[in-house]
Amino acid sequence: MDKFDKSIYEDFVKENYGSWEEFKQYCVELPKIEFHAHLNGSITPKTMNELIEQRKGKEPDLAGFAVKKLIQPNFQLEDFFPLFNTVYRLTDNTESIEYITRNVLKEFAADGVCYIELRSTPRQNLEKGMKKKNYAETLISVINEINKKNDIIVRLILSIDRKASLEEAMETVNLAIELKSTGIVVGVDMCGNTNGGEFLRIKPAFHYAKKNNLSVTLHVAEIPNCREDNLNMIEVSPNRMGHCTFLEDDLLKWAKDNNVAIETCITSNIICRTVKSYDVHPCIEYMKNDQPFTICTDDKGIFNCDLSDEYLIFGLINKLNKKQLFEVSKRAISYVMDNDIKLKKQLETIYNNFSKKNGFLIEK
């Protein structure tokens, strides 16, 4: 919001929401679905500092570890990926993974997120007894604990780093297939440094995932001039696609024709400079063209953005009133990876209750 000229929206906000505070409050209370949140990018600086405090006694090198302001002036996408060298030092054992997962999920719940498909890349650190499988199992165990509290419904997507070998990618897909029976793991993702190599190398792993009834989401067209990659990705028929800031018109049409939602991450794109300014963000075109999309945070800890902030920004730049913003949020139900009918009914009830409370007419 820093780069935002709020003054031009004063009248709109007053007319539709009363005040900025009421607008923010509405966006927090609005039920929201989060589809694109990387666990290790969602940790707040506060949680990072708590981890340092907890561990510095036994690991003195952490005592001098300062969580600096992560976003420096002139920050851009290339500066983003190396940040994980720092974050991963703090999340290199299962105890820390457990701690961050619990905190991140509680924060999403407090922000009014009713359903989240959290994603994370299983990592190993054999020195500290962490294997990819117990990394994933640690997440599942915290998710089960959080699901019991009924504040938020959580599912898990296992991410595959773009620079992984095919063998490593297959290992993660096999892990996802094995853990699907928990009812928590619903799909796989491809993320990581956009310079991490061609998608073609690991493409067979995603075909294999789909054959085994896992949903697939991919980071598509985050940067310009990657036509070959984009075509290869579309060939996998992903269920959803992240970012798509440079997706060509014919592939946008493919997504629309096939009802494949774009996971749009507004603040992330602005901070990483893959979109110049809010008023030209592609989400404005999505809204005009009835393109399937959902609003997401990407890395709320690093970019300091809650999902309610993203809804507020989206509502502003598209000049949406309360009911229109509600409809955008509700539409996400149809892009949930978990196909359980009971779950969809549960989400519809949450949205319908909010709708009744706000006096919106329910449309068929």
Ligand SMILES: CNc1ncnc2c1ncn2[C@@H]1O[C@H](COP(=O)(O)O)[C@@H](O)[C@H]1O
């Ligand atoms: C700017 N948008 C983005 N584009 C591509 N990859 C991203 C990303 N934001 C985060 N990640 C990727 O997610 C992983 C960290 O979370 P997990 O260890 O999996 O929980 C890293 O691989 C990072 O590159």
